[in-house]
Amino acid sequence: QSVLTQPPSVSGAPGQRVTISCTGSSSNIGAGYDVHWYQQLPGTAPKLLIYGNSNRPSGVPDRFSGSKSGTSASLAITGLQAEDEADYYCQSYDSSLSGFWVFGGGTKLTVL
């Protein structure tokens, strides 16, 4: 059971918009800690997609955007492309216990 909750799967047709939610609690996202998003293409290592809730690293298309509100965050992908089919993970920091970095359970995006 992950500390951050994501839907196991989402899907959309090419060109459509999809969103992936990441729900935390008062000890992580709700405490103000930043949320980052990673894209993991099949058989590859995760790649940083969004950092600091809504910032894109150089080279990431502006079709990808992130937001955060309260104890939740969201990743939005517009203009879906076949190459976007991947697993997506949110990540933050949790201040409980001695403090630790936490990942969501991951969401499999299927492009129909």
Next chain:
Amino acid sequence: QITLKESGPTLVKPTQTLTLTCTFSGFSLSTSGVGVGWIRQPPGKALEWLALIYWNDDKRYSPSLKSRLTITKDTSKNQVVLTMTNMDPVDTATYYCAHRREYGDYVPFDYWGQGTLVTVSS
């Protein structure tokens, strides 16, 4: 250009100790703020953070695995080593090392190694 690469055994027996090495280039672990972490991913499952070491030798561990983990660095060799004791089949996973550019809870893991699959089986 920052790169990281994990190395170590692909198969370990239950109760044995696992030692993994992360060899990196493009940055130095003597630079203020820089850190290297370890994250694992069991087959078909989610990512799990394990440990992190900073340039100043500050070390952090996952609370659930703290008793089994040790992270060290060799700045001269550009390497970070993770040891995990008392390995169990549930520890079968791909183990990744990753770079962090700054000190602080808010910083992402911005560069990742390709990962190394470790299987625990007798």
